[in-house]
Amino acid sequence: MSDALVWQVIRNNNAFLRTQRGIGKRFSTEKFNLKKVNSPKYSGLANKHAIDVSAAAAKGVVVSTKNEKGRPAKAVTTSTLSKTPVASVRSLAKNTGFNKFHKLAQRRAAAYVRAQVKKPKVSKADA
Missing domain, CATH: 3.30.390.110 (Enolase-like; domain 1)
Structure with a gap:
């Protein structure tokens, strides 16, 4: 179809x-x-071709790609990117290629990675 x-x-x-x-x-x-x-x-x-970016269970980003194949069980491939934030986004850009979802996937992955980075706590005495 x-x-x-x-x-x-x-x-x-x-x-x-x-x-x-x-x-x-x-x-x-x-x-x-x-x-x-x-x-x-x-x-x-x-x-028929699509990309999904979601947060990993521990750290990193899970990237799923949907390909056009006759077998639905083999149509979806997933990979986990658990490198540094910049390296994860760069790796995603290389893997997805420059298709119509390239920028959206990069932005979503960057948002997930940015949310996972621990920020240092500032005590009231330091402020």
């Missing part, structure tokens, strides 16, 4: 759609949707 046909079927009716009061947009919580917006460009269900 083509991506456009799949999108026509799922665009108004799937389990991942969410609405928020006061906002006209519809959001999506599906796995391979980097921007979390219900649109054909970012849909992980409708597109």
